[in-house]
Amino acid sequence: MTERLHPLSMLIFFLFTIILPAFTGNPYFYILSIIIGLIMLFNTLPLSNVLKSIPGYLLLFVLISCFNPLFYHDGDTILFYLNGKRVTLEALAYGMNSALMVIGVLIWCRIFTHFYTSDKIMYLFGTFSPKTAIIISMVLRLVPLYREHIGTYRNTQKLLGIFGEGTFFEKIQAEFKIFGGFLTWLLEHSMTTSDSMTARGYGVAKRKAYKLFTFKLSDALICCITAVASGYIIYAIITGAFSTVFYPSLILPTFSVKSIVAFLLFGIVSVTPTVRDIIYRLICRTTTAPKKP
Amino acid sequence: MNNILEVKNLSFYYDEYDSRTGLSSKGKSGINSISFSIPEGSFVTLCGSTGSGKSTLLKLIKGDIITSGTLTGQIVFDGTDINEIDSAVRASSIGLLFQNPEDQIVTDKVWHEIAFGLENLGMAQSEMETRLAEALAFFRLENISRHDTATLSGGQKQLLSLAGVLAMYPRLLLLDEPTSQLDPESAEHYISTIKKLQTALGLTVIIAEHNLDGILPVSDMLMVMDNGALVCCDTVENALNTIASNKISDGISNKQSDSLTDASSCSSSKICADLPLATRYGISIGAKNLPLDINSGRRLIKDNIISAYDTASKPAPGNEPLVKLKNISFRYTSSGSDILSDLSATFDKGCSYAILGCNASGKSTLLKLLTGNIKAQLGQINPRISHIKTAYMPQDTDNMFIADTVEKELLLVGLSPENYPEYIKHIDYAKSPFDLSGGEKQLVGLAKVTALSPQLLLLDEPTKGTDNISRRKMTVAINTLKESGTTIIMACHDMDFAAECADKCAILSMGRLTGFKSCEEFFTDNKLYTTSARAMTVGITEGIYLESQLLK
Numbered sequence: 138m139t140e141r142l143h144p145l146s147m148l149i150f151f152l153f154t155i156i157l158p159a160f161t162g163n164p165y166f167y168i169l170s171i172i173i174g175l176i177m178l179f180n181t182l183p184l185s186n187v188l189k190s191i192p193g194y195l196l197l198f199v200l201i202s203c204f205n206p207l208f209y210h211d212g213d214t215i216l217f218y219l220n221g222k223r224v225t226l227e228a229l230a231y232g233m234n235s236a237l238m239v240i241g242v243l244i245w246c247r248i249f250t251h252f253y254t255s256d257k258i259m260y261l262f263g264t265f266s267p268k269t270a271i272i273i274s275m276v277l278r279l280v281p282l283y284r285e286h287i288g289t290y291r292n293t294q295k296l297l298g299i300f301g302e303g304t305f306f307e308k309i310q311a312e313f314k315i316f317g318g319f320l321t322w323l324l325e326h327s328m329t330t331s332d333s334m335t336a337r338g339y340g341v342a343k344r345k346a347y348k349l350f351t352f353k354l355s356d357a358l359i360c361c362i363t364a365v366a367s368g369y370i371i372y373a374i375i376t377g378a379f380s381t382v383f384y385p386s387l388i389l390p391t392f393s394v395k396s397i398v399a400f401l402l403f404g405i406v407s408v409t410p411t412v413r414d415i416i417y418r419l420i421c422r423t424t425t426a427p428k429k430p
Numbered sequence: 431m432n433n434i435l436e437v438k439n440l441s442f443y444y445d446e447y448d449s450r451t452g453l454s455s456k457g458k459s460g461i462n463s464i465s466f467s468i469p470e471g472s473f474v475t476l477c478g479s480t481g482s483g484k485s486t487l488l489k490l491i492k493g494d495i496i497t498s499g500t501l502t503g504q505i506v507f508d509g510t511d512i513n514e515i516d517s518a519v520r521a522s523s524i525g526l527l528f529q530n531p532e533d534q535i536v537t538d539k540v541w542h543e544i545a546f547g548l549e550n551l552g553m554a555q556s557e558m559e560t561r562l563a564e565a566l567a568f569f570r571l572e573n574i575s576r577h578d579t580a581t582l583s584g585g586q587k588q589l590l591s592l593a594g595v596l597a598m599y600p601r602l603l604l605l606d607e608p609t610s611q612l613d614p615e616s617a618e619h620y621i622s623t624i625k626k627l628q629t630a631l632g633l634t635v636i637i638a639e640h641n642l643d644g645i646l647p648v649s650d651m652l653m654v655m656d657n658g659a660l661v662c663c664d665t666v667e668n669a670l671n672t673i674a675s676n677k678i679s680d681g682i683s684n685k686q687s688d689s690l691t692d693a694s695s696c697s698s699s700k701i702c703a704d705l706p707l708a709t710r711y712g713i714s715i716g717a718k719n720l721p722l723d724i725n726s727g728r729r730l731i732k733d734n735i736i737s738a739y740d741t742a743s744k745p746a747p748g749n750e751p752l753v754k755l756k757n758i759s760f761r762y763t764s765s766g767s768d769i770l771s772d773l774s775a776t777f778d779k780g781c782s783y784a785i786l787g788c789n790a791s792g793k794s795t796l797l798k799l800l801t802g803n804i805k806a807q808l809g810q811i812n813p814r815i816s817h818i819k820t821a822y823m824p825q826d827t828d829n830m831f832i833a834d835t836v837e838k839e840l841l842l843v844g845l846s847p848e849n850y851p852e853y854i855k856h857i858d859y860a861k862s863p864f865d866l867s868g869g870e871k872q873l874v875g876l877a878k879v880t881a882l883s884p885q886l887l888l889l890d891e892p893t894k895g896t897d898n899i900s901r902r903k904m905t906v907a908i909n910t911l912k913e914s915g916t917t918i919i920m921a922c923h924d925m926d927f928a929a930e931c932a933d934k935c936a937i938l939s940m941g942r943l944t945g946f947k948s949c950e951e952f953f954t955d956n957k958l959y960t961t962s963a964r965a966m967t968v969g970i971t972e973g974i975y976l977e978s979q980l981l982k
Contacts, residue, residue: 278538318832329533338521
């Protein structure tokens with residue numbers, strides 16, 4: 138269901154979940170964003186895939202958390218001395234807070250790259266500039282193609298003895314030759330591509346991009362609630378509803394009506410696609426015929 | 431019937447760029463005053479040797495592709511001069527497709543490739559959707575519509591390009607050797623799709639091809655070009671009769687000495703070499719109704735029973751093994767399936783082997799294993815590959831070229847013009863290797879690998895994209911090499927070629943090789959998977975499997 142969101146509303150949604158929490162500076166907000174992000178990750182990617190990456194996130198958490206107190210020694214509460222330098226609770230707390238932020242961003246970015254396929258990027262560019270879209274599409278095709286070709290080309294030349302038993306310098310020279318040969322190949326072959334484009338009328342009329350996605354009511358709704366929620370959360374950030382004080386001594390943020398509403402709004406908006414996916418899956422399960430024994 | 435295309439007195443000269451003066455002048459002639467007309471809905475085959483101007487003619491009819499050069503004469507499409515037609519209309523109503531499957535694809539997704547032409551025309555979204563759906567349904571590409579174009583096979587890519595052009599609703603389809611890079615099965619499928627377009631939709635098709643085997647039976651008209659001139663343009667039957675009576679063989683220049691072709695009555699004519707075997711057989715016995723396919727060829731053979739034919743006795747090569755494979759298993763990824771499983775084989779010195787089999791059966795993989803470039807997970811190769819001097823010619827010979835002229839290319843492996851082997855002497859050494867024809871590229875490639883004087887020569891699809899003349903040159907080259915003691919292993923689809931120049935053949939299937947048999951045994955035992963000469967004579971005259979036995 139989420140993969141069928143319109144690229145524009147999907148972009149707005151992900152900007153909301155990736156960027157907005159980072160500006161709150163609030164550990165509870167980060168934890169909320171991580172929890173919802175993980176739920177969505179578990180719901181979209183295969184279980185083993187997600188589980189494999191959990192140790193990585195934990196390691197990152199530990200590294201970033203420890204990094205700050207090792208180099209930053211302000212703060213009233215001294216935990217212990219390391220090499221004669223103070224290690225403080227406040228610096229540690231600050232490190233942990235940053236680590237939570239980074240991990241939240243990483244999790245949401247991973248979901249973003251899963252859903253934001255080349256089709257969607259192309260669509261967005263296509264609406265603004267159909268010519269840019271076609272260039273992006275060509276690049277997306279050619280980069281892996283060229284990378285693969287230069288590999289086979291190198292191998293073939295190697296078998297033809299271009300490297301010989303030369304010195305290091307001669308080998309570098311051979312690599313240059315290979316690259317030159319590859320460029321010739323590339324030019325020769327792109328002639329046909331260019332002919333093929335001309336033959337199919339590239340440039341004869343004002344180009345229009347084929348739209349793979351339609352903007353539905355649900356897309357409009359998602360855009361609206363995301364906009365409203367972002368507005369309120371930004372207001373809450375500006376008015377200091379989330380402020381956390383780390384130095385000189387740690388004061389954990391308190392909950393106010395304002396911050397609770399902001400938490401709720403963020404939670405509701407960011408969990409919506411997951412809920413939609415789950416409901417859709419349930420509908421599919423009940424309406425499709427059971428497997429024959 | 432009205433003519434969809436009329437070409438009147440068309441001549442074309444390429445511009446020659448003088449690098450010293452920086453001026454362009456009227457240079458090499460591409461087309462020499464050609465006139466013909468094509469009735470709507472015909473299937474026209476355009477043939478002629480390499481460099482005869484087939485591609486140039488197709489590109490000129492399409493327009494807009496060749497931008498520099500001098501054109502005289504007139505091209506009339508559906509009653510209107512081509513220059514007076516709106517460029518958008520011209521782009522959509524005349525479709526042009528090229529030889530190389532990879533190069534003519536523009537975008538990264540299958541659906542986008544089909545939509546590409548429609549987008550260029552600035553078509554409305556709803557109409558694009560309908561046309562995309564139509565094309566996906568007609569070409570049965572629906573279930574790969576969201577795939578990356580890079581994941582498709584060569585045959586699928588050619589069909590996709592065709593679908594992209596068809597979505598623009600063309601009325602005339604120009605195809606420039608579209609099947610020469612495909613394996614036989616995909617080529618057959620492609621031709622039958624084109625035929626379906628012509629019969630079911632009334633499209634006019636002009637298809638340039640070297641290998642006329644599958645095309646001639648479905649063609650209505652045959653056009654023959656030579657050196658930029660149109661030698662004949664007539665119904666297939668008339669055109670063949672003209673060829674048969676050698677009327678045009680004199681007109682066809684013989685700059686490539688044809689001592690290599692077999693002694694059939696039409697050996698002087700280059701065009702004859704590209705005709706299907708059955709037709710050549712018909713010409714050689716002077717039949718009135720020339721057969722176009724194997725089946726009608728068989729009928730002709732029944733009426734003219736062959737009593738005497740040469741038994742193709744090939745000298746038995748020595749039995750000294752060069753390399754032994756024992757229980758080789760190989761897969762590309764750890765979770766993938768085995769490409770080769772428990773494959774065993776022995777390759778003798780000075781013997782040539784053909785490994786046959788369908789696409790993706792592992793033929794290329796086996797060759798790559800023998801280059802030492804990839805290593806088998808299980809099994810032994812004895813002696814080790816690094817102890818044997820091997821040379822490898824890949825399927826895509828473009829990968830072998832690194833210099834800007836043929837001469838420099840061959841100098842890299844220590845070959846100077848005076849030492850060039852006979853089979854590349856007709857090639858223009860000053861040309862860039864990329865500008866050569868498919869057959870010439872293969873021959874230069876072969877010269878390059880043989881110059882390394884290998885003990886073991888590996889050839890991957892050496893006949894891909896070649897014409898019959900180059901194939902024959904290659905046959906002779908391989909037979910000479912073999913005599914000098916080189917072991918040759920080739921992976922190929924082309925059974926006629928394998929029969930001509932391999933001593934032993936086997937099929938690679940389900941990851942292993944059926945035991946190597948001598949060529950004669952292999953092809954005369956097989957009834958399904960065999961040469962055209964054998965297929966034509968199965969059950970009529972036993973023991974014939976080579977073209978030369980049939981054509982006298």
